[in-house]
Amino acid sequence: MSPRAVASARPKARRLREPHALDAAAVACLVPSLLYVLVMFVYPFLYGIYSSLRPPQRAGLTLANYVAFFSDEWQYRTVWITFGIAVPNTVIVVGVALLLAYGMRRGIRFERAITTILVLPIALGVILLAEGILGFYGGRGWFNQMLLAAGIINEPLTLTHNYIGVLLSLFMQQFPFCFLMLLGYISGIDPGLENSARTLGAGPFTVFYRVMLPLMAPGIAIAFALVFVMSFGVFPSAILLGQPAGATRTIAIAAYQQAFERYDMSYASAIAVVMGLFQLAGLVVIILLRRRMVTAATMGVGKR
């Protein structure tokens, strides 16, 4: 075989048809879902933006609601409070899930039982979970009683109705999703790659950093994005297990209060839009970090 001849071969054309030719039947099939997206998502979304720019007491379009939000410390500090919950929570959830999923990538004993236990919280719902956490980690809960009985602490720890309570609750809700997603992603990577890296002189850590991490990067990035967006919208946990009037008054609570306690839908919409923008910013940062991660791990050997 002449390698040069192969080298000059062009990749095969994938498309057999004109790329812009529209198939009437295909379009007709798309109509219901398009309608659904338009009615259920695009319209409310645009209406929310419009409504945030039109407070009822003023005529015409105005940024007054946004100005009000960012000049009132009681309101704008919710952004930092929310970041303060969402970022550590995302890092912890993805970090723990990644370690566990990586350890389980080739299967372990009792895998099915372990996975079932881990996934159970999804089926229980937030409220039941919150009640359970209140009972278990509360001042008179089993957790504190065990520590007291064991003589590890003298005073019960305050683990609920504060920042830690919210983190506990978020972790338990989001960890199963994140773990299952990463486990699926990681166990899909060819184990032969790990073996070949080992025979080329890479120890377990080098295999993780140089081979597995770049290949897992897309999955990790998706996990980060999903967990971050979910925790940025934290609402029930922040109310049930946190201090909704103070330390865990997240941006979602601020929006809720505007809408259903003060009945100012326009202001509430503005808060929701701000929340959306910060979530979007978070996603952009995650995508940038992902690129960074891959380049660092391959250290340029891929791009010479």
Add this chain to the structure above:
Amino acid sequence: MSQLRSLRFRITKRFGAKTVLRDFALEVRGRQFVTFLGPSGCGKSTALNIIAGLIPATDGEIWVDGQRIDQQPPEKRGFGMVFQNYALFPHLTVFGNVAFGLTLQRRPAAEIRERVRAMLELVQLPGFEQRYPGQLSGGQQQRVAIARALVLHPRLLLLDEPLSNLDAKLRLEMRAEIKRIHARLGLTCIYVTHDQAEALSLSDWVVVLKDGALMQAGAPAEIHDRPTNVFVADFTGFRNFFPVQVTTVDADGRVDATANGLRIRGRSHHPLGAGAKAVAAIRPDDVQLVPPRAGANTFTGKIEIVEYLGRENEAAVTLEAGPRVWVRTPARLAPGDTVAAVFPEERVIFLPPTPPGDSA
């Protein structure tokens, strides 16, 4: 290149209750090309992975040049390995893949570039540095995998069915390529395959395995011409087997035996006594078809099936005495013809009735 002088091992591997390798022992000397040959599930790949350090042995030892290595992790053994599915890193270019091990050794960039370039030249892929594995054909990917292992100058190269995923034509080409590289670099290789043609054409030494036990080890010609048991004979192309009872054996190893009214003469490379049970075997290529006639080792029968193979036909002949004989011949045949099958005496071998290990 650091040369290996000898690799000795004795390994047993059990997965739960299943014994995959039963006290499999061998010595490989420097520059040898040794092949583990056997059907799937015979333990040949497991043995290779244990030598590489990717799977722990249940019991046994591996020694390289007087040093015991079975407790060493794979990255410390200094062996190269080529996998059936190539196992190239999809996120790295060809350069990145071949340079992987050298980068881990923190070699100077100029040296890495030069060694990668030279190695890609050796596997006939010059100028492919910037491609990604996904842009290469199967044969090219396997060349990169070979280059990636060889660039580190391994003292032993392990190849795990490297040609199985390639099409027939490319397989022949890559077979010649591996042979050329082995000779050129004076490598020591252990090669795993289920393809007897690959094993015979590449190796200095062939080791036939079945159910985790060594069936026969020897030079390719010996394995081909003098299989010591029915399993090895079957695996190396004998297709006609007749359970027989030995009537006489003379001093030169000439055997006379009977089976279902057939009287078969041939040779045995093993001690057989008169009255012993044995199996007579002959390859389809060695059977001659002639017009019906009487004679020694000549059996009349009717042609039943004819398979056209291009240059030759393979035909099944049902003998009047009952057994069916497979024949390979360039002659034109038609089902229903009556012919005589002649077994040239020097082509008939007599084997023990059961393979080693099947002593039940």
